[in-house]
Amino acid sequence: MSSPDTETLQAKVFPRLYRDSVALMALASSIEKREGVVRAGAVMATPGNLEILGRSAMLPPDLTAAPDDLVLVVRAQDEQTASDALEAATAGLTATEQSGGPREEVAPQTVREGLAAAADATLVTVSTPGPYAPAVVESALRRGLHVFCFSDNVPLADEVRLKRLAVDRRLLLMGPDCGTAILDGVPLGFANVVHPGPVAIVAASGTGAQEVSCLLDDAGTGISQLIGVGGRDLSADVGGLMTELALDLVATDDASEIVVLVSKPPAPEVADRLLARLAGLGKPVVACLLGAEDADGPVVVRGTLEGGAAAAAALAGTPLAIADVAVDEDAAAPLSGGVLGLYTGGTLASETKVVLGRAGVPAEVLDLGDDEYTAGRPHPMIDPSARVDRVARAGADPDVALVLVDLVLGHGASPDPATPLAEAVRGARGAAAADGRELVVAGSVCGTAADPQDIEAQRRILREAGVVLYPSNAAAARYAVVRATGSLPTDPTLLHRQETA
Amino acid sequence: MPSVHLAAPQRVRVPTGPRPWAVARAWCIVHVGQSAIILSAGSDDAAARLMALTSRRRGLVAGGVCVPDDDDFGALARRLGATTGSAALDVNLDAWSAIPAAAIATVDLQIGPIAVRPEAVELFTALLRAENGAAPAGAAMDPRPVRALAGPLSRAALARDDRRIARLLSRLVGVGPGATPAGDDVIVGVLAGLDAAAGSLVDEAVTRVARDALGARLRPLLARTTAIARHDLTAALAGQYAEHVQRTVAALADPAAVPAAVAAARGWGATSGIDLATGTSSALARLLRRPDHQAPSTPDPEHRRSA
Numbered sequence: 001m002s003s004p005d006t007e008t009l010q011a012k013v014f015p016r017l018y019r020d021s022v023a024l025m026a027l028a029s030s031i032e033k034r035e036g037v038v039r040a041g042a043v044m045a046t047p048g049n050l051e052i053l054g055r056s057a058m059l060p061p062d063l064t065a066a067p068d069d070l071v072l073v074v075r076a077q078d079e080q081t082a083s084d085a086l087e088a089a090t091a092g093l094t095a096t097e098q099s100g101g102p103r104e105e106v107a108p109q110t111v112r113e114g115l116a117a118a119a120d121a122t123l124v125t126v127s128t129p130g131p132y133a134p135a136v137v138e139s140a141l142r143r144g145l146h147v148f149c150f151s152d153n154v155p156l157a158d159e160v161r162l163k164r165l166a167v168d169r170r171l172l173l174m175g176p177d178c179g180t181a182i183l184d185g186v187p188l189g190f191a192n193v194v195h196p197g198p199v200a201i202v203a204a205s206g207t208g209a210q211e212v213s214c215l216l217d218d219a220g221t222g223i224s225q226l227i228g229v230g231g232r233d234l235s236a237d238v239g240g241l242m243t244e245l246a247l248d249l250v251a252t253d254d255a256s257e258i259v260v261l262v263s264k265p266p267a268p269e270v271a272d273r274l275l276a277r278l279a280g281l282g283k284p285v286v287a288c289l290l291g292a293e294d295a296d297g298p299v300v301v302r303g304t305l306e307g308g309a310a311a312a313a314a315l316a317g318t319p320l321a322i323a324d325v326a327v328d329e330d331a332a333a334p335l336s337g338g339v340l341g342l343y344t345g346g347t348l349a350s351e352t353k354v355v356l357g358r359a360g361v362p363a364e365v366l367d368l369g370d371d372e373y374t375a376g377r378p379h380p381m382i383d384p385s386a387r388v389d390r391v392a393r394a395g396a397d398p399d400v401a402l403v404l405v406d407l408v409l410g411h412g413a414s415p416d417p418a419t420p421l422a423e424a425v426r427g428a429r430g431a432a433a434a435d436g437r438e439l440v441v442a443g444s445v446c447g448t449a450a451d452p453q454d455i456e457a458q459r460r461i462l463r464e465a466g467v468v469l470y471p472s473n474a475a476a477a478r479y480a481v482v483r484a485t486g487s488l489p490t491d492p493t494l495l496h497r498q499e500t501a
Numbered sequence: 502m503p504s505v506h507l508a509a510p511q512r513v514r515v516p517t518g519p520r521p522w523a524v525a526r527a528w529c530i531v532h533v534g535q536s537a538i539i540l541s542a543g544s545d546d547a548a549a550r551l552m553a554l555t556s557r558r559r560g561l562v563a564g565g566v567c568v569p570d571d572d573d574f575g576a577l578a579r580r581l582g583a584t585t586g587s588a589a590l591d592v593n594l595d596a597w598s599a600i601p602a603a604a605i606a607t608v609d610l611q612i613g614p615i616a617v618r619p620e621a622v623e624l625f626t627a628l629l630r631a632e633n634g635a636a637p638a639g640a641a642m643d644p645r646p647v648r649a650l651a652g653p654l655s656r657a658a659l660a661r662d663d664r665r666i667a668r669l670l671s672r673l674v675g676v677g678p679g680a681t682p683a684g685d686d687v688i689v690g691v692l693a694g695l696d697a698a699a700g701s702l703v704d705e706a707v708t709r710v711a712r713d714a715l716g717a718r719l720r721p722l723l724a725r726t727t728a729i730a731r732h733d734l735t736a737a738l739a740g741q742y743a744e745h746v747q748r749t750v751a752a753l754a755d756p757a758a759v760p761a762a763v764a765a766a767r768g769w770g771a772t773s774g775i776d777l778a779t780g781t782s783s784a785l786a787r788l789l790r791r792p793d794h795q796a797p798s799t800p801d802p803e804h805r806r807s808a
Contacts, residue, residue, distance in 0.1 A: 018532040018539065018680050018729065025678070025771040043642055044727050046675030046682060052642070067675055067727050113558065116575030117535060 007038055007075050010082040011060045012090065013045065014070040019093065024070075031089050036081035037074060042089070045071040111139045125188060126175075127151055133176060134158040141165050141173065148188045149175030149230070156237055159230070163241040172249070173242055175230040179206020180410075182213075182226040189228070190381055192410035193450035197222020199312050200256035202246040204233045204263040207345025207369075207408055208305050210446050211473055212262055212288060215309035217448045218471070220318040224255040231346065234266035240274055251281050260312045262288045262305065264350050275299055286311045290347065291354045305351050306474035322471050336437055337401030339480050341365030342390050344380040344417075345446065348406045348473045355477035361484040365404070366390070381413045388424040395428025395439055402440040403428070404480055406473060407462065409447030409455055418445075418458040422465035429466055440483060442468040444476045504591040507580060509599060510573035513566050514606045516741065521552045521566050523598065527591040528552065531728070533582040536574075537562075539729065540592055551732040560744035563610055563736030567744075610741040612696040612750055619702075619789055621756040626782045628763045632775050644683035644772045647676050651687045651783035658691070658711040659787055666718045674719070674734075675726035683776040685730035688719065689746070690780020692737040697750045697781070698788045707791075712738075745769060749778060753785065 019027075024042045031040035041058055043049045045065030053059035058073050065071050072089050076082035111124055124140040126133050130153030140147050141162065154176035166173035174181050174188075180203070181188040185196060192210055194217040203209030206228060213223050227250070229242040243261070250256045259281060266274065266289060278285045279298040286300045288308025295301040300315075302308040306322065313320040339356065341363060343349035349367040356363045368380045368387050380386050387405075394400045403425075407417050425441045432439035445462070447455045459469055470476040481487075504527070515521055525542030531551065532539040536559040542550045553565035556574040561567035568574040581592065633645055650669050657665040670688070677683025692715065695708040716738045723731045736742070742750075745765070752762035766774030 016531075018727075024680070041642060043678060044675070044680060044682060046727060047725050048672070048674060048676030048684065049642070049682065052676065067725060110571075112571040113556075116556070116571035116578075119572075119575060119579070 007077060008079045008082050009058065009060055009073065009075050010079075010086055011063050011071055011073040012086050013063065013065045014072070014093065015066070016068045017070040017093070018068070019070065027072075027089055027092055030092065031072070031074060031085050034081070034085050034088070036077040037085050038077065039075045040085065040089075041071075041073045043071060045069040111136060111143060111145070115143065122146060123148060123172075123183070123188075125150060130154045130176070134162060137162050137173065137176075138165065141169060141171055144169065144171070146172040147174065148181055148228075149173065149178055150189050151175070152177040156232065159232060160238055160241075163233075163238060167241050167245055170245070172227065172245065174228045177206075177232070178228040178230045180209050180226065181228045182223055184225070187411045190408065190410050190412040191226070192217070192446075192448050193452070194448055195222035196224065196255075198224060198255070198257035198316055199260060200224045200250035200253065200258070201226045201260045201262060202229065202243055202250060203227070203261070204229050204231055204243065204266070205347035205350075206231075207406070207446065208262040208264070208288070208290070208347030208351070210345070210408060210410060211305045211348060211351075212260060212309045212312070214446050214448050215306065215320055215472060216313055216316070219309070219313035219316075219320040221313055221316040224257075225250055225253060231264065234263050234270050234274070236267035236269060240266070240270045243274065244277060247277060247281060251283065256283070258284045258286070258312055258315045260286045260288055260308055262308060262347070263290065264347060265289060265291045275301075284315050286315070290350050303354060304474045305347065306472045309472075322475055334486070335401035335440070335483050337397075337399045339363035339365075339402045339404065339484060340394055340397075340400045341404040342387050342394070343367050343404075343406050344369050344384075344387060345406050345408050345473075346370060348408075348446065351473055352404055352477040352480075355474055356480060356484075359481040359485065361481055363404075363480070381408050381417070384414055384417050384420045388420050391421065391424035391428050391441075392431075393428075395431035396435075398435065398437060400439065401437070402442065402480055402483055404476060405441060405443035405467070407443065407445045407447075407458060409445065409451040409453045409458060411452070413453070415453060416458075417453070418461035422461045422467070425462075425465045425467055440468065441466060442470065442476050442479050442483075444470050444473045446473065504593045505580065506593045506596060507577060509597045510568045510577070511570055512573075512604045512606070513568055513600060514561050514608055515566050516561065516563060516610045517607045520597075520605075521564055522594040524550060524552075526595075527593065530581055530592060533578055535578070538578060538581055541728065551728060560748075561608055561610065562733075562743035563739075563741035564732065565743075608744070610736075610743070610747070612693060612740070612742055612747060614700045615697050615751060615754050617697055617701045617753045617785060618756060621753045621759050622782065622785045622789060624756050624759045625753060625763065625778070626786050628760065629775065629779050629782050632763070632767070633779065642678040642683075644677050644679075644776055647673055647682075647684040647687055648776060648779040650684070651691060651780045652787065654688070654715075654780075655691050655694070655711075655784040655787040658695070658715045658784075659707070659791070661710060661714045663714060663718060666714055670715075670718050670722055674722040675730065677772075677776070679770055679773055679776075680727060681730040681733055681770070681773055682726060683772055685726050685734055686773045686776035687780040688715075689733050689737045689742070690777035690782075691715070691784045692780075693742055693746055693750055693777070694781035694784025694788075696740060696742075697753060698785055702785065702788050703791060707788075745774075746777065749774075750781065753781075 028040050028042040046067040074082045074085045123146040125148040126136045127150040130151050133151035133154050137147050163173050179189050180191045182191050192214050194213050201209050227246040232238050233242050234240050286308050288302050292303045300311045310320040341352050346367040349365050353365050394403050429439045528540035531541045536556040538554040540552045553562045555567050557569040654669045673684030675682050695712050699705040699708040749762045752758035766778045
């Protein structure tokens with residue numbers, strides 16, 4: 001540890017340099033966070049401020065500056081640290097100076113202000129509370145901008161009206177309630193860090209698209225475009241307005257060689273029209289329609305996310321290999337209660353319902369990201385606390401013997417979702433054990449090796465808490481079937497199969 | 502010196518008086534921000550005149566030009582931002598003299614009269630006390646010691662205690678974090694508080710004496726602060742305040758508007774809004790303690806005009 005006697009003080013003066021106070025605050029704060037820096041200041045060199053710096057032993061004796069000069073001072077453990085900190089701070093100031101316009105002040109508050117700051121923008125992301133979103137979306141569309149609308153709780157009538165407006169202008173309106181998109185490699189919302197590749201995904205479900213894109217990444221292929229359309233797009237009311245436009249766009253996108261459509265079960269009248277459109281797309285197509293019967297016609301149809309990813313991976317020449325759930329004595333031990341699904345991803349919850357439902361396993365499966373649970377609070381992929389409470393409660397509920405969970409990684413998701421979940425699992429399993437019961441917790445991690453959360457670390461945290469992990473959500477659901485019935489599902493569409501092109 | 506000719510915006514808002522762009526032929530770029538562009542007429546002269554071109558969101562400031570169309574403002578910022586960091590440039594605003602009169606709205610930036618309500622001042626003071634409970638996160642220098650001088654400065658000004666005023670101003674002018682040091686914002690806030698109370702809480706003669714006493718001691722110290730703070734202080738001494746200051750002061754006529762005003766002040770720069778609001782609340786709180794303070798009166802709506 002250094003003492004004031006061994007510390008060093010360095011300063012740099014920027015003559016007649018003005019930066020707004022928010023930028024100066026951020027600069028001083030970033031310098032102070034550097035290892036070895038004891039204290040830093042970024043102030044205007046007025047006589048009053050120089051006097052204060054002097055009183056706090058932060059004024060080098062030879063410093064000369066005028067009131068309109070900016071002075072940076074750094075006290076650090078050694079000369080090199082101080083010098084490096086000043087150099088980094090100088091680079092920060094210079095970057096701002098050369099940016100041709102400050103980026104340190106308050107972010108634009110309206111579409112107009114955004115365009116004033118970035119006239120060449122082509123897309124707006126909207127994440128206002130639902131009731132306010134339609135006005136912002138309409139403002140953006142009328143200015144010729146594509147829209148990524150993360151907001152949920154948007155009235156259905158507004159969605160229909162705005163999507164018609166977007167289609168008229170050949171603009172994407174991704175959402176409302178659109179969780180993810182990747183456009184020309186740019187991630188929006190909750191997107192995973194996936195490799196670029198030949199597969200385009202059009203998705204009416206956020207976590208469904210994430211699961212498919214992550215499984216494809218794991219298989220060794222990649223994504224050209226991922227266009228979210230919002231969970232209601234394939235309803236009878238919306239009629240697939242945006243799905244059709246997105247399909248038009250990927251059909252003409254040279255980088256997209258294979259097209260995957262991901263959706264929760266669509267309205268029957270919409271599904272028929274959509275399948276006809278897909279059959280005429282001119283590219284190999286996989287329709288991943290949760291709960292649908294598998295079919296291998298002009299359009300490859302799969303009823304699970306895992307099945308859709310496997311079919312697309314096979315078309316890309318990189319088959320997806322997922323180990324089957326082993327049916328051993330431990331796995332076949334009868335459960336003392338029912339199955340409870342606590343999901344942050346809506347489509348992952350739906351996929352689990354499909355697997356369990358077809359296997360005849362009664363279960364309560366909750367999508368904690370549904371509007372019903374998120375009005376006025378963050379999505380559980382951002383704030384895991386809502387699920388933590390429910391996991392804890394499951395430990396005290398004798399009717400629950402197995403809890404299925406998901407853990408979704410990627411941009412926008414919680415930086416460490418595993419730790420709070422693991423702590424809750426430990427508590428719940430401990431409470432059940434104290435009551436003489438076993439609580440099994442199983443699940444999967446939706447993510448890639450390049451995601452910011454470190455997928456292997458997240459998996460390790462969960463395993464150490466006793467969570468049984470599988471490489472896909474469908475595989476975890478199959479494990480629940482095995483535990484509940486003593487055998488794997490008999491329905492072949494629910495089994496992972498090694499697909500070939 | 503090479504020049505960059507700036508095209509005229511479609512519409513502008515300016516303070517009453519001479520057109521700001523007409524007071525000099527050539528301007529230097531001081532800063533190009535997302536909501537404000539600062540130009541200076543002159544170079545090292547401590548009395549150099551500044552002009553702030555501001556966006557609709559920032560609002561009009563004294564001696565400035567507000568460009569209410571975001572596209573117009575964005576175009577100016579991009580044009581000047583691209584030159585920042587390169588060789589020194591003159592900014593030529595000759596084309597602005599052709600802005601038609603119908604496209605120029607003039608705004609009176611003087612405060613008042615406002616029917617300041619004591620209960621609004623009390624709420625304002627209580628909310629600011631809460632704001633001052635902890636140092637602003639990440640602030641390069643804690644502004645609270647200079648904010649704490651707002652009350653003593655107000656008291657000294659109202660008592661015309663020149664020696665004490667001088668001593669306090671020496672500890673405020675040019676002191677604190679920010680490009681307009683916090684101490685300067687506090688002083689502007691005190692002056693705004695005095696002007697808001699004039700003819701409302703107390704007789705105008707009371708506040709006039711106090712601001713004259715402050716002005717006499719403040720002017721010799723202006724060289725001790727930054728050009729931008731000097732500009733704000735000079736304007737405040739002339740009774741001119743930015744629109745966002747006016748909105749804060751106007752909230753003191755209605756207790757229901759006070760929480761939003763404090764929230765808005767929190768958003769001006771890193772600490773400036775709260776520094777200034779603290780000055781205003783201190784001045785008004787001192788005035789309310791005077792036995793001669795009056796019941797709120799209804800302001801004359803004709804007094805303040807915009808065109």
